[in-house]
Structure formats: C-alpha cells, structure tokens
Amino acid sequence: MLRKGIAAAPGIVIGRAVVKKEETIQYERRTVETTSAELDRFRDSVKAADRDLESIKEKARREMGEEEARIFEAHQLFLQDPEFVGAIEAKIESERINAEAALEEVRDSFVAIFESMDNEYMRERAADLRDVSQRLLKKLLGILDRLEADFSEPVILVVHDLTPSDTAQLDKEKVKGFVTNIGGRTSHSAIMARTMEIPAVVGMSDITEQLQTGDLIIVDGLEGEVHVRPDQAVIQAYEAKQQAYLQQKEEWARLVQEATVTADGHRVELAANIGNPHDAVQALKNGAEGIGLFRTEFLYMGRDQFPSEEEQFEAYKAVAETMGKDRPVIIRTLDIGGDKELSYLSLPKELNPFLGCRAIRLCLDRVDLFKTQLRALLRASAYGNVKIMYPMIATLSELRKANSILAEAKAELLSQNIPFHNELEVGIMIEVPAAAMIADQLAKEADFFSIGTNDLIQYAMAADRMNEQVSYLYDPYHPAILRLIHQVIKAAHQEGKWVGMCGEMAGEELAIPILLGLGLDEFSMSATSILRARHLLKKLDYASLKEVAQHVLSLESGEEIKAYIKETVLDTL
Incomplete structure (x- = not known):
C-alpha cells in the first residue's frame, strides 16, 4: 500500500514501524484540602520541567545549532510567564482544585486565544504552549517523557505528531525515520529533522490507524x-534508490570547494540563509x-x-x-512584526x-533601535565582506530615510575613531509588489536587490501562505510571480546592479533553471540545499535556458510551467 504525505526531511529508510498513538493522559478533577501543598506540588513540577527544557536546549545547541536551541528558550519563557503560571496558581487557590485540572483549563483558554489570531507567530505559540x-x-503525574525509551533496535517512529522537544530528544541510532499524521514542511519538527538528517514524511492524516507496530x-x-508492507520487488527497488541517493550525496560532497559554474561557463553564486553565528560554520x-x-531578528x-x-x-x-x-x-536589518513579535517591545495591536x-x-519609527543596529553592523564590516540589507522597502523615500540614518551612524563612528568599511554595499529586499514595480528607480540608489519570494508571493497573490483555503494561490510558479521576478532582474541589470534571491524558491529544483534563465546572479538557501543546487547548476546550460525562461513567461499557469520545465529541462539531464 502506497500513502502520500509531505516530504519533510530527505532520505530513504526501510525498517519496522513502532506506532505511538495520540497520548491521552487521564486524571480526575478533584477538590484539594490544602491549596498551599497543591501550589508547592505545581511549583516543583514547573522547576522539573524547566530543568528538562534546559537539558533539551543544550542538546539542541550542540547537535543542531543556536536557532533550534532558541525554540526551547521560548518554551522556558512560558514557565516564567506570570500571566500563564500565575493564572494556574490563582485557579488552584480560588477554586481549590488540583494542579492538573487548573493547568489544562488555563492552557485551553490561552490556546483558544492564540489560535483565534490571524497570525502565524501566534499560532506557533499555541503549539509551543x-x-x-x-x-x-x-x-x-510522574509520567516518563522519553518517546524511544523502550526501543531495543533501530525503528521508524509513527506518531500523531512530534513536538519540537520530542524531535530534539530523538536518538539517531534508535530512530532512523519518522512519519506523522499532522504537520508541514515548515514546522519546527520538520526543520530539526532536516538538520539531524532523519528522513521524515508528515501530514499523513491517519497513518497511525493504518499501521501496527512491527x-x-x-x-x-x-x-x-x-x-x-511492501513486497520484495518494491523493497529491492527502494534499496537501489536508497543506494543511489547515498552515492549522490557523496558526489555532492565532492563539490564543497568548487565554484558554481554552469555547463557553458556562466558563474553564479550559491549562498546560505542563516539565523545565528553558529549557522555560518x-x-x-x-x-x-x-x-x-x-x-538578525533571532538576536532579539x-x-x-x-x-x-x-x-x-x-x-x-x-x-x-x-x-x-x-x-x-x-545582514538584514531588524525584521520584526507580522509573524515575529517581541514581548518587551510594546507595539499597538x-x-x-x-x-x-x-x-x-x-x-x-524607532530610530534609536535602528541606529544601534546600524552602528554594530558598520563596526563588523571592518572584519569581513559585510553588506547591509533593508527589508520590506516599498518606496524610494523609505530607502533614502534608511540611508540617511546610516549616514548619521557612519558620522558618529568617524567622530569616535571607530573603524568600519565606508564603502560597504547597501541593498534592499524586494518583497513588496510596489518595490518590484519601481525596481528601475530603486536600482539607481540601491547597490543590490535580494528577492524575498516568501512574502512577495503572498502579497502579490493576496493569499496568506498559512491559510489552507487559499493555498492554491500561493504558487511561486504563477506567471505573475515569474514576471515580477523578471522585471526586477531586468531593472537591476540595466543599472549594472546584481540580484539575488533569499526566499525558499531559490533552492527548489524546478525553479533553479527558470531563475538562471531569467539572469539571477545569486541563489541563497538553507545550507543543506547548497550542494544539491550546485550539482544541478553545473549540468545546466545558461544560454539555452535564457530562451526557455522567455517561453515560460508566456505560459498560463504554474502547473503548465512546472510540467514544461520538468519535461524540457530536468528530464533531459
């Protein structure tokens, strides 16, 4: 039986399933005689949970990096939040009920508030809570919290869902892959699975009901x-596919020190998207x-x-x-707002x-915050090839205002005899359709463009990328999106400026031939996608893809475009 889901982490694994169905923890709601004793019991549990999270955070930091570790810092903040913890304690005292009941009632009310908000960040907060x-x-309740505690041999874990802390605690020697009923490619668990190189398929609806342990x-x-329960022929086919994938990874690994040059000698740059200094390593x-x-928002x-x-x-x-x-x-300047909020920054709702x-x-609006960051960026420019990039630019006046504040920061550092690179490049992200439409004007004053397709697509298509009902509109291959990208690249090149892309689209196998043909100069993606992209680019012919890209711009739908690229480019390599 073949089941389709969402490819969350690459790789192929064959093995025995261990099915863990959705956990139902049972307890009785009861009245307590002494609320002080119940409060002590609750506070001891909070301390124990915090110790667990500290341990998980350090494991994540060692094995995955700072960005993943920060997920658990956010979890710890819940345990220190007087609104959450205080509400539970108040309920225990006022209603004289046990801590379990108070915890679940407060949790449900908080989750309902978070999930009612049309905001990706707040929906993630609900899952974290x-x-x-x-x-x-x-x-x-004294329940052991180790998913793989009873695994005596390597298994494939089949569960309703994996929380970030579940994923971070997985032992790669015991868990060779996992499958879940729910989840998506951008969930915390999927991101961590890719970092840990554990093959995973998520969003399979009822897979825990279709499988049995063994x-x-x-x-x-x-x-x-x-x-x-595949037959021998399917097993043999996948053993061959598994071996081919491992060999391909070895082939990619040999490209680590090589420049990114197409088959006909055209040079492009492959860069990485990062969230912290460890990611640069x-x-x-x-x-x-x-x-x-x-x-840079992860610093905040x-x-x-x-x-x-x-x-x-x-x-x-x-x-x-x-x-x-x-x-x-x-280095992108602070991009807070939208789905990213700061508890200590009082922004109006x-x-x-x-x-x-x-x-x-x-x-x-907050020049004090902005200038502090710009000073730090300028100072760092003395130690490498640093470039500054402003996000969310929509007008020429915004670019000019930002540059005037940058000029003030430069003047301050000069007066203090603090070294920096005075001629460092300053570019902008193109993620607002208005910016794409005036790219010819912006290109006269920006040193470079980087196209942020994640936001550009949702703004251009008026479709929230987290809303499943309109997900069909969130299509990077829609002709409107490709025409905007083409317009931006053309405008920049006319002014002798280079153009990169730092959205998810830059690392997609189907998109790379189109973007190359449109003249994109730099492709920036997750680090784990770089070698695969380099392997593909070295097989592509830039000259012929310029004609392919022009034809693509005349097609009518994303599906038609993807089919055309697959048939005329990828299937011929």
Missing part, C-alpha cells in the same frame, strides 16, 4: 511517500560561497530586553570572520500585522 503544558502535566515500511523523504561545511541572508527573540550594540557587534563580527574577507555576508508597522517601517 501545548508542548510545555503536556510536559508539565506529565511531571505532575509492520515493515519504507519512508521516502524525497518524494513524501510511505510504502506500507555549517554553511561553510556545506559549500556556501557567502551568506545571502543573516536574519527569546529574551526580555533589546540586545546591546556590543552584543550585536560580536555576533555580526563572528559571522564576518567565519566567512573570511572573500565571502560576502549580507493591528488588524493585519503583515500589512502594518513591521521591518523597515518599524525601524524608521
């Missing part, structure tokens, strides 16, 4: 498929020729106050020194935060 609450509940299954994390290991996007999240200029300088300097003088490091005061708009 459930994870933390489940951990607390298990502590209160069933032989094949997990194809490349295609998003699971074969249940991984980027180099994966053959990155630079950093195409350093998301998971804490209770703004990072100082010195803290920021050290982080930016670390990345610049890691990459060296020859590899560019593009907005009906649609994705269209509100976020990114460069927030920075131009």
Whole structure:
C-alpha cells in the first residue's frame, strides 16, 4: 500500500514501524484540602520541567545549532510567564482544585486565544504552549517523557505528531525515520529533522490507524511517500534508490570547494540563509560561497530586553570572520512584526500585522533601535565582506530615510575613531509588489536587490501562505510571480546592479533553471540545499535556458510551467 504525505526531511529508510498513538493522559478533577501543598506540588513540577527544557536546549545547541536551541528558550519563557503560571496558581487557590485540572483549563483558554489570531507567530505559540503544558502535566503525574525509551533496535517512529522537544530528544541510532499524521514542511519538527538528517514524511492524516507496530515500511523523504508492507520487488527497488541517493550525496560532497559554474561557463553564486553565528560554520561545511541572508531578528527573540550594540557587534563580527574577507555576508536589518513579535517591545495591536508597522517601517519609527543596529553592523564590516540589507522597502523615500540614518551612524563612528568599511554595499529586499514595480528607480540608489519570494508571493497573490483555503494561490510558479521576478532582474541589470534571491524558491529544483534563465546572479538557501543546487547548476546550460525562461513567461499557469520545465529541462539531464 502506497500513502502520500509531505516530504519533510530527505532520505530513504526501510525498517519496522513502532506506532505511538495520540497520548491521552487521564486524571480526575478533584477538590484539594490544602491549596498551599497543591501550589508547592505545581511549583516543583514547573522547576522539573524547566530543568528538562534546559537539558533539551543544550542538546539542541550542540547537535543542531543556536536557532533550534532558541525554540526551547521560548518554551522556558512560558514557565516564567506570570500571566500563564500565575493564572494556574490563582485557579488552584480560588477554586481549590488540583494542579492538573487548573493547568489544562488555563492552557485551553490561552490556546483558544492564540489560535483565534490571524497570525502565524501566534499560532506557533499555541503549539509551543501545548508542548510545555503536556510536559508539565506529565511531571505532575510522574509520567516518563522519553518517546524511544523502550526501543531495543533501530525503528521508524509513527506518531500523531512530534513536538519540537520530542524531535530534539530523538536518538539517531534508535530512530532512523519518522512519519506523522499532522504537520508541514515548515514546522519546527520538520526543520530539526532536516538538520539531524532523519528522513521524515508528515501530514499523513491517519497513518497511525493504518499501521501496527512491527509492520515493515519504507519512508521516502524525497518524494513524501510511505510504502506500507511492501513486497520484495518494491523493497529491492527502494534499496537501489536508497543506494543511489547515498552515492549522490557523496558526489555532492565532492563539490564543497568548487565554484558554481554552469555547463557553458556562466558563474553564479550559491549562498546560505542563516539565523545565528553558529549557522555560518555549517554553511561553510556545506559549500556556501557567502551568506545571502543573516536574519538578525533571532538576536532579539527569546529574551526580555533589546540586545546591546556590543552584543550585536560580536555576533555580526563572528559571522564576518567565519566567512573570511572573500565571502560576502549580507545582514538584514531588524525584521520584526507580522509573524515575529517581541514581548518587551510594546507595539499597538493591528488588524493585519503583515500589512502594518513591521521591518523597515518599524525601524524608521524607532530610530534609536535602528541606529544601534546600524552602528554594530558598520563596526563588523571592518572584519569581513559585510553588506547591509533593508527589508520590506516599498518606496524610494523609505530607502533614502534608511540611508540617511546610516549616514548619521557612519558620522558618529568617524567622530569616535571607530573603524568600519565606508564603502560597504547597501541593498534592499524586494518583497513588496510596489518595490518590484519601481525596481528601475530603486536600482539607481540601491547597490543590490535580494528577492524575498516568501512574502512577495503572498502579497502579490493576496493569499496568506498559512491559510489552507487559499493555498492554491500561493504558487511561486504563477506567471505573475515569474514576471515580477523578471522585471526586477531586468531593472537591476540595466543599472549594472546584481540580484539575488533569499526566499525558499531559490533552492527548489524546478525553479533553479527558470531563475538562471531569467539572469539571477545569486541563489541563497538553507545550507543543506547548497550542494544539491550546485550539482544541478553545473549540468545546466545558461544560454539555452535564457530562451526557455522567455517561453515560460508566456505560459498560463504554474502547473503548465512546472510540467514544461520538468519535461524540457530536468528530464533531459
């Protein structure tokens, strides 16, 4: 039996399933005689849960990196949140009920509030709160919290869902792959599975009901498929496919030190998207020729106050020194708002935060925060090939205002005899359709463009990328999106400026031939996608793809475009 899901982490694994059905924890809601004793029991559980999370966070930091570790810092913040913990304690005292009941009632009310918000960040907070609450509940009831505690041999884990803490605790020697009923490619668990290189397929609806522990299954994390109780012919076919994939990975690994040059000698740059200094080390290991996007907002999240200029300088300097003088490091200025919020930054509630005061708009409103970051960035430029990039630019006046504040920061550093690279490049992200439409004007004053397709697509198509009802509109291959990209690249090249792309689209196998043909100069993606992209680019012919890309712009739908590229380009390699 073949089942289709979502390819969450690449790889192929064949093995026996261990099915863990959705956990139902039972307890009785009861009245307590002494609320002080019940409060002590609850507070002891909070401390124990915090110790667990500290241990998980350190394991994630060692094995996956700082960005993944910050997920668990956010979980710990829930345990320190007086609104959440205080509400549970108040309920125990006022209603004289046991901690388990108070915890679940408060959790449900918080989750309902978070999930009612049309905001990706808040929906993620709901999932995090459930994870933390489940951990607390298990502590209160004395339940062991180790998914693979009883695994005596390597298995494929089949579960309803994996929380971030579940995933971080997986032992790669015991769990060779996993399959879930729910989840998506951008969930925390999927991201961590890719980092850990554990093949995974998610979003399979009722797979836990279709399988039994001991069933032989094949997990194809490349295609998003699971074969249940396959016959010998299917097993042999997948053993061959598995071996071919491993050989392909070895072939990719040999490209780490090579430049990215097409079959006909055209040079492009492959860079990495990162969120912290540790990621830069991984980027180099994966053959990155630079950093195409350093998301600086992660320096601001998971804490209770703004990072100082010195803290920021050290982080930016670390990345610049890691990459060296020859590899560019593009650092995006603060992109807070929309789906990313700071608990210590009091922003007014907005009906649609994705269209509100976020990114460069927030920075131009809070010049003090912006200038602190710009000073840190300028100082770091003395230690490597640093470039500054402004997000969410929509007008020429925004670019000019940002540059005037940058000029003030430069003047301050000069007066203090603090070294920096005065001629560093300053570019902008093209993620607002208005910016794409005036790209010819912006290109006269920006040093480079980087196309942020994640937001550009949802803004151009008026479709929330997290809304399943309109997901059919969120299509990077829609002719309108490709025409916008073409217009941006053409406008920049007319002014002698280069264009990169740092959205997810830059690393997609079907998109790379189109983007190359349209003239994209730099492709920035997750580090684990770089070698695969380089392997593909070295087989492509730039000259012929220019004609292919022009034909693509005349097609009528994303499906037609994808089929055309697959048939005329990928299937011929």
